[in-house]
Amino acid sequence: MKIFVAGHRGMVGSAVVRALQRRGENQVLTRTRQEMDLTDPAAVEKWFAVEKPEQVIDAAARVGGILENSRRPVEFLIENTRIQNNLMESAFRNGCKKFLFLGSSCIYPKHAPQPIREDSLLTGPLEPTNDAYALAKIAGVRLAQAFRDQYGKSAISAMPTNLYGPEDNFDPESSHALPGMITKFHRAKVKGEKEVVLWGTGSPRREWLHVDDLAGGLLMLMEKYDGREIVNVGVGEDLTILELAEQVQKVVGYSGKIRWDHGKPDGTPRKLLDVKKIQALGWKASIAIEQGIAGTYEWFLRNAPERKV
Ligand SMILES: NC(=O)c1ccc[n+]([C@@H]2O[C@H](COP(=O)([O-])OP(=O)(O)OC[C@H]3O[C@@H](n4cnc5c(N)ncnc54)[C@H](OP(=O)(O)O)[C@@H]3O)[C@@H](O)[C@H]2O)c1
Numbered sequence: 067m068k069i070f071v072a073g074h075r076g077m078v079g080s081a082v083v084r085a086l087q088r089r090g091e092n093q094v095l096t097r098t099r100q101e102m103d104l105t106d107p108a109a110v111e112k113w114f115a116v117e118k119p120e121q122v123i124d125a126a127a128r129v130g131g132i133l134e135n136s137r138r139p140v141e142f143l144i145e146n147t148r149i150q151n152n153l154m155e156s157a158f159r160n161g162c163k164k165f166l167f168l169g170s171s172c173i174y175p176k177h178a179p180q181p182i183r184e185d186s187l188l189t190g191p192l193e194p195t196n197d198a199y200a201l202a203k204i205a206g207v208r209l210a211q212a213f214r215d216q217y218g219k220s221a222i223s224a225m226p227t228n229l230y231g232p233e234d235n236f237d238p239e240s241s242h243a244l245p246g247m248i249t250k251f252h253r254a255k256v257k258g259e260k261e262v263v264l265w266g267t268g269s270p271r272r273e274w275l276h277v278d279d280l281a282g283g284l285l286m287l288m289e290k291y292d293g294r295e296i297v298n299v300g301v302g303e304d305l306t307i308l309e310l311a312e313q314v315q316k317v318v319g320y321s322g323k324i325r326w327d328h329g330k331p332d333g334t335p336r337k338l339l340d341v342k343k344i345q346a347l348g349w350k351a352s353i354a355i356e357q358g359i360a361g362t363y364e365w366f367l368r369n370a371p372e373r374k375v
Contacts, residue, residue, distance in 0.1 A: 071095070071123050072153055073126030075098060078229065079125035107151075121163060170226065176193040215294070227298070254320055263325045264311055271338065272305070
């Protein structure tokens with residue numbers, strides 16, 4: 067089976083490649099951005115016409131935290147719609163049998179009832195700080211459904227919750243909360259600083275899924291799920307940003323204080339996915355948050371200094 071993993075150098079793509087290799091797949095196709103810019107329709111079509119992958123897992127996207135999303139809505143909207151449109155169109159035009167599109171939990175309305183069920187999509191206004199990214203992802207979900215409705219193609223969409231793990235973005239300026247905390251606590255520990263400043267109030271509740279758990283869930287969906295409706299991929303439990311900070315602080319071994327910068331946005335008050343659907347398919351997250359943070363910090367210590375974090 068020829069499987070193309072788009073975005074294989076990213077956090078999700080690299081975890082999917084590791085999971086496929088563990089499963090013994092030996093025809094995993096990958097391309098770097100330099101080899102194939104996925105926003106370029108001609109380059110994408112040319113490659114698919116030659117390689118004709120039977121399955122595609124689309125883990126390529128422009129991804130970022132609250133600040134980056136609110137500063138660059140143009141790039142988030144244009145690049146993400148281009149990447150998903152090019153991939154889906156060329157894949158199906160060239161014989162792809164199954165396509166997995168990756169959305170995100172931020173596609174759901176800001177005040178969706180918790181835990182968020184798949185059918186709450188498009189039932190209310192989005193969180194404004196990342197609405198451009200969310201709208202691009204909603205367009206991707208709709209495109210997958212349209213390929214199924216109009217052409218009978220097997221396109222499925224998975225909505226992961228907040229992720230963390232190896233290959234994450236650890237730059238606190240553009241990262242998600244968890245990897246940003248790892249960097250901040252680590253730097254403060256190394257420099258002997260007395261306090262660490264974290265964004266917001268610490269009160270929003272978030273769910274964190276280790277990316278290796280996600281990869282297992284995605285491969286299960288590729289095997290067992292062939293439906294039109296989106297599928298949430300999460301843990302089913304959340305914790306406050308304050309509780310998360312205390313966990314990260316403990317793993318990093320930083321003994322100073324945390325100061326909360328209330329001038330920075332909190333984002334959505336709570337984001338917990340309802341995971342009954344994926345659990346009914348026989349999958350459940352298995353990496354506990356303490357264990358996941360510890361493994362991620364080990365990866366950070368081995369790799370991040372080279373990346374000048
Ligand atoms: N991170 C999360 O918490 C999270 C949560 C829910 C859903 N997701 C979804 O999961 C997917 C992957 O996210 P991630 O966190 O793995 O992101 P990531 O680490 O930033 O990886 C994205 C990958 O896409 C590639 N890419 C971006 N633009 C490209 C282009 N024009 N041409 C070729 N490659 C391009 C990047 O290539 P380079 O290496 O060259 O930059 C990178 O390898 C996204 O669809 C995202 O929405 C992520």
